[in-house]
Amino acid sequence: MNNYFLRCITCKKEFDPQPGLYYCEDCGYIMGTLEVVYDYDTLRVDAFLKERIFDKKASMYQFDFLLPTKPKCKFDEHIGGTPLFRFDLLGIKNVLVKYDGSNPSSSYKDRASSVAINKALDEGNDILFCASTGNAASSLAMLNAHTDIKTYIFVPASIPAGKRAQLEISGAEVMAVEGTYDEVYDVSLELGLKKGWYCRHAAINPYLLEGKKTGAFEIIIQNDFEVPDYVLIGVGDGTVISSLYKGFWEFKEIGLTDKIPRIIGVQAEGIPAIKEVFDKGKPYVPLAIKGNTVADSISVGNPRDVIKACTYIEACNGYFIALTDEEILDAIAELGKETGLFAEPAGAVPFGGLKKLIYEEKITESDTVCLVITGNGLKDVSAVEGLINTESLSIKELEKRFE
């Protein structure tokens, strides 16, 4: 097992890892503030780090020297190792596209769920819980189905039948609770922490970001250790963007790279909670806003990882932008036409963000840009139904057309 400890990014207090310790006792559990700190000094002088990476099959566990647990589940060797494509897009010659829609449950969330399950096994916990209506829950339910650990998922009773069906099919016990998402989240978190169930909330449990950061590691190794100038990523709760920063930072810290990219968070104009906090400046004060967007995976008014997200993005000279729903839907369609890749709305926002930043001349031809697509378009087909052409042809008209 690797050596690591926990440190609060707000008050800098340090903690020894212990089962059930997810949050800083002084700063509370409403927002995630703990980060996992490894023995970077030892890793920096390890001459065989690259060999340790490439000796293993492509997956998130290639980077086991920077992870807080070891792979023990059937799915682990198939999580991560997702494609990095290179396209000439929108006049920019080097657009890298990291496509996480091909993870087992078709989203980026598998990287965090895998760590959660392995940590729960390490600690001998027999229940894992999560409040989510979407990708985090279906990921946990799928990856945990074959273990002896129970999966409890807390959702608002109002979620669509299809989403609930996916959770139940993967063997999770679904608690459909009459209340808003925020109410369900709060009551389940309180219950889970009290009961000592293993917590799969990436914004609270610091170990889950450790799984998510492997996306950054893969971008680097798949691009021959060249660091892109910009990385664009959709932002809801703030966990993926925080994890990407941590990954890029760690690779620089241990000497595998020499810079950190500017990370740009793309939100929906309908509910840009983290952007508002960031734009107001330090000290970052969490807020809860109301709003909505077609991009359900980033429709978050009360983001739980806002402190880390703002602190980290400031550290890499990044910033946040926001798109209208129309821009988001256009981004799905244009990304598809240019690359073939079908992204869920929240997965397409980096492409929409790139388009906006090119228009504003903030990103130019010579920049290397990486877009991170976090979810498969099949996750939300209904979002794109409005985009179709409705023309039809009779057989005679068809034959005539191609005479």
Add this chain to the structure above:
Amino acid sequence: MNNYFLRCITCKKEFDPQPGLYYCEDCGYIMGTLEVVYDYDTLRVDAFLKERIFDKKASMYQFDFLLPTKPKCKFDEHIGGTPLFRFDLLGIKNVLVKYDGSNPSSSYKDRASSVAINKALDEGNDILFCASTGNAASSLAMLNAHTDIKTYIFVPASIPAGKRAQLEISGAEVMAVEGTYDEVYDVSLELGLKKGWYCRHAAINPYLLEGKKTGAFEIIIQNDFEVPDYVLIGVGDGTVISSLYKGFWEFKEIGLTDKIPRIIGVQAEGIPAIKEVFDKGKPYVPLAIKGNTVADSISVGNPRDVIKACTYIEACNGYFIALTDEEILDAIAELGKETGLFAEPAGAVPFGGLKKLIYEEKITESDTVCLVITGNGLKDVSAVEGLINTESLSIKELEKRFE
């Protein structure tokens, strides 16, 4: 380029490969009968075949010495190389599960589409066409979007908006034709062959089975060259089952294995067209039946690859069985609960078939069985909406439950 020629499995006539030559001039194009024949004698004495496989990144192009084209597209290195899981299921200790839902377009069809696109590029063709309402079309549209070759997809005008949207989003030109699927298929095939467009119909174009057979190769190499006793696969048009036989046969022919598994085709009782032809016995006479099933990807009344499917399955001492829609839906749910894997209905039928054959004592504890799951459950979430529990809890009831 590998040496190969084409041979009709019905009349045994041989042909030199030529652009536009997809069918035997004597036996016609209504059914696929040509197969691609390589120089097996030379491959059999090649002492470095395994090195040639394992020197490459895991993908369908690891087996380039048995493919009719070379990879030239961005997606090629990410097609195939899909997981093979090992589970203890239904009392059978060694159940291998090949999960092709993690291909780029989330189905097995990518293996054939990739070959179609690379062959069209080889031949300098500028249009690829396909009649399909489902996985074949969305696969072709996605993988071909970034090339200069146009994609024409012919569908009945009545297909759901979501399916059409996925096709258009990936840049395909969708011809929505007023007619039944069979009418649209026939008119588009006639038109495409007349115009000389490249044909992406796996039952007609023999090269496409070459892509699909790589699933069999992967099962072998991922299981350390041990051949399973049984392989179960869903059957509609008959192309995947035919391709699996060819793959297992070729690995035996070149000396990499010493047997071919018994391949069992699983159809839907509502429309078991190939089973009916097979059960009547030789000579296999194609028929068109009417019917329906919840498993839309195998809802085929006029299967185009019936001759190959029956001939090959007889050769490996296999057979066909059929499941009711209820058994198919149960299979999705039970597969999910046991493994976490979420399969579309046609992808879950091998699990349902295994259950049936265990009940009938045709498969027993000591057999090694491989189930091939051809499509991600996200392809058809509506199919499982009826499976959910509809109970909900108030917050008070929730708290009480866990007191």
